[in-house]
Amino acid sequence: xxxxxxxxxxxxxxxxxxxxxxxxxxxxxxxxxxxxxxxxxxxxxxxxxxxxxxxxxxxxxxxxxxxxxxxxxxxxxxxxxxxxxxxxxxxxxxxxxxxxxxxxxxxxxxxxxxxxxxxxxxxxxxxxxxxxxxxxxxxxxxxxxxxxxx
Numbered sequence: 001x002x003x004x005x006x007x008x009x010x011x012x013x014x015x016x017x018x019x020x021x022x023x024x025x026x027x028x029x030x031x032x033x034x035x036x037x038x039x040x041x042x043x044x045x046x047x048x049x050x051x052x053x054x055x056x057x058x059x060x061x062x063x064x065x066x067x068x069x070x071x072x073x074x075x076x077x078x079x080x081x082x083x084x085x086x087x088x089x090x091x092x093x094x095x096x097x098x099x100x101x102x103x104x105x106x107x108x109x110x111x112x113x114x115x116x117x118x119x120x121x122x123x124x125x126x127x128x129x130x131x132x133x134x135x136x137x138x139x140x141x142x143x144x145x146x147x148x149x150x
Contacts, residue, residue, distance in 0.1 A: 021135060021136065021137055022037045022038060022039055022040075022135075022136035022137070023037075023038045023039075023040065023064065023133045023134065023135065023136055024036050024037070024038070024133070024134050024135065024136045025038055025062075025064075025113065025131055025132070025133055026131065026132045026133075026134070027123055027125050027129050027130075027131055028129075028130045028131065028132050029128070029129035029130050030123055030124055030129060032123045032124075033060075033123075034062075034083070034113070034115070034119065034123050034125060034131065035060055035061060035062045035113070035115055035119065036061075036136060037060060037061045037062075037136045038061065038062040038063065038064050038113065038136070039061075039062075039063050039064070040063075040064050040066065041063055041064065041065045041066070042065075042066045047065055047068065050063060050065065050071065050114065051063055051076060051080065051114055052075055052076060054077070054078075055077055055078070056077070056078050057078065057080060057114070057115070057116045057117075058116060059116045059118070059119070060116070061115075061116060062113050062114055062115040062116065063113070063114045064111060064112075064113050064114075064133075065111060065112050065113075065114065066110070066111040067110055067111055068109070068110075068111050068112045069084075069105060069107055069108075069109045069110070069112075070103065070104065070105035070106070070107075070112075071103075071104055071105075071112055071114065072102065072103050072104075073098055073099065073100045073101060073102045073103075073104075074100070074101055075100070076100040076101075077100065078100070078117070079097045079098055079099045079100065079117045080097075080098055080114050080115060080116070080117060081094070081095065081096050081097065081098070081114075081115040081116065081117055081118070081119045081120045082094065082095040082098055082104055082112055082113070082114060082115070083112065083113040083115065083120065083125060083131075084106035084109035084111075084112050085109060085110060085111050085112070085113065085131065086108065086109065086110050087110045088130075089130065089131045089132070089133065090128065090129070090130050090131075091125060091126065091127055091128060091129040091130075091131065092106050092108055092109045092127070093106040093127065094120050094125055094126060094127065095120075096117070096118075096120045096121060097117050097118075
């Protein structure tokens, strides 16, 4: 399946105009914003590079690697939080404060979100939580989304 088509199919109709634009991720289970600006790494080069070369990851930002069932932090300069998801954007596994020079995997995951350290603790995101993705572009409103009322 074409990944751009898959991502577009998982956004609400008003957010499908540019599936490569940054995303906002809501934890529907906890009724909290997980991240307000998440980039999508869905091509070989962007998936391989990940967060390498960055000196930090600001709170509220992240990287969604699709498809992905394992990551490494070799060569990174800062720790990160990891949220592994299945195809329905249900949390399969979380890892907090993964330091540089480590490996992490969830073989049943379809994708992983790399987030700023402390995000999992702040949002209380845990196994089984359901996430919703929408456009981070404020000019694209999604009034039909149930998460809009959170």
